[in-house]
Amino acid sequence: DAGVTQSPTHLIKTRGQQVTLRCSPKSGHDTVSWYQQALGQGPQFIFQYYEEEERQRGNFPDRFSGHQFPNYSSELNVNALLLGDSALYLCASSLSGGQRYGYTFGSGTRLTVV
Amino acid sequence: GENVEQHPSTLSVQEGDSAVIKCTYSDSASNYFPWYKQELGKGPQLIIDIRSNVGEKKDQRIAVTLNKTAKHFSLHITETQPEDSAVYFCAASNGGKTSYDKVIFGPGTSLSVIP
Numbered sequence: 001d002a003g004v005t006q007s008p009t010h011l012i013k014t015r016g017q018q019v020t021l022r023c024s025p026k027s028g029h030d031t032v033s034w035y036q037q038a039l040g041q042g043p044q045f046i047f048q049y050y051e052e053e054e055r056q057r058g059n060f061p062d063r064f065s066g067h068q069f070p071n072y073s074s075e076l077n078v079n080a081l082l083l084g085d086s087a088l089y090l091c092a093s094s095l096s097g098g099q100r101y102g103y104t105f106g107s108g109t110r111l112t113v114v
Numbered sequence: 115g116e117n118v119e120q121h122p123s124t125l126s127v128q129e130g131d132s133a134v135i136k137c138t139y140s141d142s143a144s145n146y147f148p149w150y151k152q153e154l155g156k157g158p159q160l161i162i163d164i165r166s167n168v169g170e171k172k173d174q175r176i177a178v179t180l181n182k183t184a185k186h187f188s189l190h191i192t193e194t195q196p197e198d199s200a201v202y203f204c205a206a207s208n209g210g211k212t213s214y215d216k217v218i219f220g221p222g223t224s225l226s227v228i229p
Contacts, residue, residue: 004157033216033217035219040222041221041222042118042120042203042219042220042221042222043158043203043219044219045216045217045218045219048215048216056215056216058216090157090158092157092217102148102160102163103148103150103158103160103217104160105150105157105158105159106157107155107156107157108157
């Protein structure tokens, strides 16, 4: 049973560019949450998608947007990249119904903005 | 806003000794408290969780305690082994009230178990 799959694993972008990160949730999961993890820090909540809609959002600017597809996979888009956007981006999937079963995380996408 | 604090930021113990990590949370509506272990190059992995209607939970060498009045919760690892070396994150959520929620993480504790 495949867990959470994220692509690409590493990415280098130039300041001002746009980037799209992808996530396939664990089989049977229908909710996807995205987190940003700066080096040496805890994951920071970006947003959560359920039933193809953004249900919760953290303290991130509108440059961060997302999408969830009918097969529950998800994309994270970041526009006008800043140097400070360099981080590990984690996707976590879960089963709807609140935190009854916990998150399953992917290994993340390491984004470097130069 | 919601906030989770975690101490210590680094912890070094001898193999076989116990390790304790403590967290506090600010949102009194929080009712679910998971703990995650993150190894180098990997995403966080859920190791144990506790809900607000329970004061303590144990799974082999790992135990968690919760004091809702004080908004404190702790992770206890006994008989530590070198493979316990990793970064540990506490987290809090008010999940369960709707079909979706957000989980707020602490800043992490880097645990080193010295053989």
